[in-house]
Amino acid sequence: MKELTCIRCPMGCVMNIEEKNGEYTVTGNTCPRGKEYAISEMTDPVRTFSVSVRVKGGDRGAVAVRVDRPVNKKYILPIAKAARGMVLTAPVEQGQKIAKNVAGSGADLITLDKVRPQ
Numbered sequence: 001m002k003e004l005t006c007i008r009c010p011m012g013c014v015m016n017i018e019e020k021n022g023e024y025t026v027t028g029n030t031c032p033r034g035k036e037y038a039i040s041e042m043t044d045p046v047r048t049f050s051v052s053v054r055v056k057g058g059d060r061g062a063v064a065v066r067v068d069r070p071v072n073k074k075y076i077l078p079i080a081k082a083a084r085g086m087v088l089t090a091p092v093e094q095g096q097k098i099a100k101n102v103a104g105s106g107a108d109l110i111t112l113d114k115v116r117p118q
């Protein structure tokens, strides 16, 4: 049995999920979205997230980037590590794709802002 808090809405229902013979039993959820979330957390927990990437020759030294789709939690650290090793050169456009299939996650990295040349 595992306890987790649903993050699909602000109610934050505390749920318990138990797996038996490949079947999941969820309790504590107020609506079906909670059950769906609990099962996805057990089988394929995914997240979207953003990190910073260094920029040289710009009016700022870094730009925020995000993955273009939810990725399994196991890719968060490898993607963050890959992003730490990247250096972009200004100008950088908002929405620019800077890496494809980053860290083998299947997701691309997209810039969230622009950086002008200095």
Ligand code: SF4
Pocket: 006, 007, 008, 009, 010, 011, 012, 013, 028, 029, 030, 031, 032, 033, 034, 035
């Ligand atoms: S179970 Fe439903 S009501 Fe409860 S936090 Fe999740 S989405 Fe909201």
